[in-house]
Amino acid sequence: MKVNPQYNTKETLLELYNKPLLELVFEAATIHRQHHNPREVQMSSLLSIKTGGCSEDCSYCPQAARYNTGVNADKLMTVDTVIEQATNAKNNGSSRLCMGAAWREVKDNRDFDNVIEMVQQVNSMGLEVCCTLGMLTDDQAKRLKNAGLYAYNHNLDSSEEYYSDVISTREYHDRLNTIENVRGAGISVCSGGIIGMGEKVDDRIGLLMSYMKMDNPPESIPINALVAVEGTPLEEQKEIESWEIIRMVATTRIAFPESIVRLSAGRTSLSIETQGLCFMAGAGSIFAGDKLLTTPNPEFNEDSQMFDILGLIPKKPFQDGCQPETHKDEIIEQKKVLAEKRKKELQEARENAIKNNFKPRVFKTVDSIKNEEQLSK
Numbered sequence: 001m002k003v004n005p006q007y008n009t010k011e012t013l014l015e016l017y018n019k020p021l022l023e024l025v026f027e028a029a030t031i032h033r034q035h036h037n038p039r040e041v042q043m044s045s046l047l048s049i050k051t052g053g054c055s056e057d058c059s060y061c062p063q064a065a066r067y068n069t070g071v072n073a074d075k076l077m078t079v080d081t082v083i084e085q086a087t088n089a090k091n092n093g094s095s096r097l098c099m100g101a102a103w104r105e106v107k108d109n110r111d112f113d114n115v116i117e118m119v120q121q122v123n124s125m126g127l128e129v130c131c132t133l134g135m136l137t138d139d140q141a142k143r144l145k146n147a148g149l150y151a152y153n154h155n156l157d158s159s160e161e162y163y164s165d166v167i168s169t170r171e172y173h174d175r176l177n178t179i180e181n182v183r184g185a186g187i188s189v190c191s192g193g194i195i196g197m198g199e200k201v202d203d204r205i206g207l208l209m210s211y212m213k214m215d216n217p218p219e220s221i222p223i224n225a226l227v228a229v230e231g232t233p234l235e236e237q238k239e240i241e242s243w244e245i246i247r248m249v250a251t252t253r254i255a256f257p258e259s260i261v262r263l264s265a266g267r268t269s270l271s272i273e274t275q276g277l278c279f280m281a282g283a284g285s286i287f288a289g290d291k292l293l294t295t296p297n298p299e300f301n302e303d304s305q306m307f308d309i310l311g312l313i314p315k316k317p318f319q320d321g322c323q324p325e326t327h328k329d330e331i332i333e334q335k336k337v338l339a340e341k342r343k344k345e346l347q348e349a350r351e352n353a354i355k356n357n358f359k360p361r362v363f364k365t366v367d368s369i370k371n372e373e374q375l376s377k
C-alpha cells in the first residue's frame with residue numbers, strides 16, 4: 001500500500017488535518033475518486049464469537065472483566081452458530097464477516113482449532129473473512145492464513161504517547177509485533193483507531209504517523225468514534241462532534257490513498273448527512289447489523305435505506321485481492337488421527353477383555369459388605 005508522500009511528516013499531516021473542512025473534504029474526495037469507485041461501499045458484519053470476560057483493561061471496552069458493564073462472559077460460539085450468522089450477514093448484503101473474540105491473545109487450544117474451522121467454512125461461503133482475536137504469534141498467523149483468512153484486525157487505537165493512558169496491560173510494541181506477524185503470514189492488515197477518548201489532535205496524527213512509518217501500511221484503516229459505555233473508565237467522555245470524524249476520515253483518506261478507510265463504531269449518533277460527508281471524504285466501508293460486538297449499530301434495513309438515498313452500491317467481496325485458498329489444518333488433522341487411534345485402541349482392549357473372559361474387579365464399600373452380611377444371615 002502506497003502512502004501519500006506529500007503528507008509523510010507529523011507537521012504536514014497536522015496542517016492537512018487543520019485545513020478548512022470543506023477544502024479538506026474536497027481534496028479527500030478527489031483522491032478517493034482516483035483510487036476507488038466512489039459509489040461502492042463495503043458492508044461488513046462484525047460478529048462477537050466470544051463475548052466478555054477479557055483480562056485486559058482497555059478503558060473504552062465493556063468486555064473487560066474488571067469493569068462493571070453488565071456484559072457477561074460467554075463461551076466461544078459454536079461453528080454451526082457462526083455459519084448461521086454468516087449466512088444471515090451474506091443474505092443481508094455483507095461481503096465481509098469479521099469475527100471478534102474478547103481475548104488478550106490467542107492460545108493454542110481447542111478454541112483456536114474451532115476458530116480455524118470457522119475461518120475455513122466462512123471462506124468457503126465466498127465471504128471475506130476477518131478475525132480480531134488479540135495478540136497472535138507468527139505460527140498462529142500462518143495457521144489462520146492457511147485456513148483461508150483474508151484479513152486480521154488489530155487496532156493501534158491511538159498514538160504511542162497516549163496509548164498508556166488508555167491501556168496498561170500491554171504495550172504499543174506488542175500491537176506492532178502482532179501486525180508484523182499478520183503481515184508476515186501474507187494476511188491483509190486491518191488496523192485503525194478510536195477518536196473521542198480524550199486524546200489530543202496530536203495523538204490522532206500520531207496514530208496515522210505510526211502507519212506512515214510502516215514499510216507496508218494497512219490495507220484497511222477503521223476509524224471509530226468512542227461509544228462511551230457505562231461502567232467503563234471512559235463512561236463520562238463527551239461525544240465527539242460529527243465534523244471531527246469527517247476530518248479524521250478525510251485526513252486518513254488523503255494520507256493513505258490506496259487503503260480502505262472504514263467508518264466503524266459510533267455510527268448510531270451520525271446522521272445520514274454526516275455519514276454522506278464521510279463517504280464523500282473517502283470512507284469505503286461500514287459495519288452493518290444492529291450490534292458492533294456489544295455496542296449498538298444501525299440495523300441492516302436502515303443502512304440499505306441510506307444506500308438508496310445516497311446512491312451507494314454494496315461492494316462485492318474480493319475486489320481488492322484474491323480469495324485465499326482454504327487448506328486442511330495440520331494440527332487439527334493430527335489431533336483427529338490421534339483421537340481415531342485412541343478410539344481403536346480402546347475398542348481393541350474391550351474386545352480382548354471379552355475374549356479373555358475378563359471380569360472387572362469390584363471394589364466393595366463398607367456399606368455393601370454390611371449389606372451382603374445382612375443378606376447372608
Ligand code: SF4
Nearest residue numbers: 054056058061064102
Ligand atoms: S478491546 Fe479487546 S483486548 Fe481490550 S478489553 Fe476489550 S476485548 Fe479485551
